[in-house]
Amino acid sequence: MKILVDADACPVKTIIENVAKSLNIRVLMVIDTSHILEPGYCEIIQVSKAPDAVDIALINRTEPGDIVVTQDYGVATMALGKKAFAINQNGRYYTEDNIDLMLFERHLAGKQRRAGSRTGTIKKRSKEDDLHFETAFLRLCSQALLKG
Template identity: 35%
Template sequence: MIYVDADACPVKAEAEQIATRNRVKIAFVSNGGLRPSANPLVEMVYVDHGADEADKWIAERAGPGDVVVTGDIPLAAKAVAAGAEVLRHNGEAFTEANIGTALATRDLMADLRAADPFRQGGGRPFSKTDRARFRDGLERALRRAATRGS
């Protein structure tokens, strides 16, 4: 199963295409506002509005044999700990080897933003290259998940 933290996910279409090609069920989890899909492999899951409700829903279900797509680092940490394969939207994998660093960096950046409220900026724009890396990363994650879930 693929679980997509879908509220701000820029690669929903790519994830559905790859799930369909691989005949894997996929759940798009959000607070609402997503169009339903006619694809029989797609489950649209609408959770209550509130902080981290989609993350909680995914974290309660993901485990070995599953793939989680998220940009949320605390959710990624929970999914990695549960044995799931976890990907960022750009195809980068969160693993046991790098999730601690990702959490520490997230906390450091939050502290820096809090210390300088005038600090502006964001990341670079999401590119075609990011989409291509995501597609490749999801294919690889599905293969790894298949061996872990067996």
């Protein structure tokens, strides 16, 4: 079992590293060449800036029982298809029970944006957001380790 992170815009990389290190779980952070990450506990995989290059590299390395951290519903869908666990940066689990609704909501929001409507504002990340993610992520890691 390992953790794979869609790390280009991931605001919780440090939390992921700290939790993974405490549980002795391997971490792969996948980024494109426009980003720089300093190696720490994790292994950094840098790919080209081609469209979806990070997504493809991440999914190609995903195996059953792995944990994928991503904000991308498409990546989460492919991870679930590979029998991996998936979670977003806010601690929300992607599951077979909720992914279809999430994809449909994304489709509707895209239609609204293309029609000129605003679909909401993005609020600044808080310490509570980080704590919520850490709690959910630790729970998911423990669950994955038990199943592995």
